[in-house]
Amino acid sequence: MLSLSELWFLLIAVLFVGFFFLEGFDFGVGMSTAMIGKTDRERRTLINSIGPFWDGNEVWLITAGGAMFAAFPHWYATLFSGFYLPLVVVLLALIGRGVAFEFRSKMRHERWRKTWDIIIIVSSALLPFLFGVVFATLMKGLPIDAQMQLRPGFLDIVNPYTVVGGLSVTLLCLVHGLLFASLRTVGDLRERALNLAQKLMLPLAAILAIYAVMTYFMTDVFAVRGWALWIMVVLGAASLGLAAYFVRQKREAWAFGMTGAVIAIAFASVFIGLFPRVMVSSMGSAFDLTVYNASSGAYSLKVMTIVACTLLPFVLGYQIWSYYIFRKRLNDHHHLEY
């Protein structure tokens, strides 16, 4: 039976997996405007394809942050204060990206639209990269001291392992986003999205393989969670293979499902590998932050559990409903809001 703090670890893992599955394609569509959106109308179509969803998808991150604060105050405090400068960049990117969607098409002015387009493209690439870096460092370990304080040096955050992690997540989101775009568009745009996704399959497989190998040698997660992680690797590889197959068949719905599965498996693996730790300390396992030493009291967790179990079905229900409402593809005759 799970203890309450273990349950909340699971819930936060679910929230992050949900965030990367959903907001992952928003990032990808944002990046894709630079690659497959040839005309202003096409770029608008791409942005409108995620228009009704991106804000709701971003709330998964806000909720994960709030849940960390409430269920694991030490994890939240150590992580957010320790990763100060990367988070400043993350925040600036989230701020810029959010208003760019809303403001971009408000004026028919060349420089205006170009500026917001660049903000969308840069922030959509930067965010998955930085998240990838952060999650890689969690597994690799950070200099966390006995007081749970983290004062990382530049090389603790930026090193070959974390950069590969960042690139993996970015590329994964890009392919995932291209497939989402191909699901919601028609004609040339859809073709271009599928073609680019197909071209990127091999590089994606390569970088994910490199990252898996590096993880084996540079972190202890395979040692800690041997067989469970091997299962995840096999599942991930299979999903990626299926994604490549479906892209070639031009069956974007199945392909999109498969890249989504790869994202879910990748981030689930991070949490499986970490458990029961939430942050690995490079200064000795005695200083690890764990599910047990970083969590809130039992009462607080119980209240939160009741609230979360009551609300989550509703949240999932109306979010799924909104995807159902906007299931139709966007064509040249649609009125575009963004």
Place this chain on the structure above:
Amino acid sequence: MDPIMLSRIQYALTTIFHFFFVPLSIGLVLLVAIMETLYVVKGKEVYKTMAKFWGKLFLINFAVGVVTGILQEFQFGMNWSEYSRFVGDVFGAPLAVEALLAFFMESTFIGLWIFGWDRLSKKVHLACIWLVFVGTFLSALWILAANSFMQHPVGFEINNGRAEMNDFFALITNGQLLVEFPHTIFGALMTGAFVVTGISAYKLMKKQDVEIFRKSFNIAIIIGLVSSLGVAFSGHFQAQYLVETQPMKMAASEGTWTTTEDPAPWTVVAFIDPNKQENSREIKIPGLLSYLSYSKFSGSVKGMKELQAEYEQTYGPGDYIPPVRTTFWSFRIMIAAGGLMILLAIYGTFLAMRRKLEGAGKWFMRLMVFAISLPFIANTSGWIMTEVGRQPWTVFGYMTTSAGVSPNVSAGQILFSTIAFTAAYTVLGIVMVYLFVREIKAGPYAVEKPEEHDESADPFGVDGGYSVVTK
């Protein structure tokens, strides 16, 4: 500059900026929901046009509110990690509930509302905007539950050197929340109302789209009247609660150094000298402070010097007097702005009821346009009073603000982030106001010109791919 001061400056700047947009979102979305309800019930296109026009302004504002809100959540962990460790158990819960209950609702249903005009039935579409309003309303409730805990900590015990929740119900029935929430919500509705009446007054003066803006003015002024009176009454209850729970804040906001005579007079203006701990050139209204504090014209109010001595007994040596001049003047600015809005709302309602709006004097219409600034002044000074007046505490009686900062973050890092956020926010503010003015000038019947089909290829090409897009 030390990290504590910088963290405080950053918190003040980012929170004040964020709270320009929050109350306007809450107030505007209610008005948009009312307009769309009239459209669905009466079936007149004009109400749909109104809902769409004000909805456009709401969305521009909402976008800035949302993105600046993300920073609010992250900031506790980034700049105030010790505070987060100490209260996360209690303070984190309402934040998590806010995200689960309110943010998901707001963001999902606003998406459905924006893109669903042709996809949803009239009634379902209307339900979406009402759910957005409910979402903003609930969001305010939970974040204020968290703030109320800081003002008046309840429902917890101290274990292993940190606050641990032991009564969730106490947290959400906190007396502070019961007075703070209505006051803030009325303030938010007032913000939406005065922005709509101000913009409508401007358009009526210009004689543009008269029907739309007369109707908008009439709906908004009623909300303005109800909410401005609501703000005053709820504020009065809040002041009485303050005397009981945070007497030092009350004394500071009144500039009362020594315990007053009975009945206590209310100081209108004074020259305050915090170093000598005395005031000069005071103008007083006899008995009014007793009324504000106890709803009767008797009873004295404790002074800061006496309270300082009491607090030293309870909490040990230290300076427990907040920045007096800031607290005193922000309180008065808030009251002045609020009072002026009540008068304008009464007169505006009187004109609207007698159908004399268009015949109203230029001076009144101009005053209404100027009054757009009033709710923002009142909201901001109200929060300055309540947060500055709580100092030196961050959680009253349990943790001082200076004990809450992150020990592992350097002054340089905070300075960098403060500059970065301030720069970004300045741009956001300018762009947002510019877009607002543009939409207002264009008016509700502005038609989007059909997008021409441009054939250029590459957004990073020589011409940026915009060769055919006209300005």
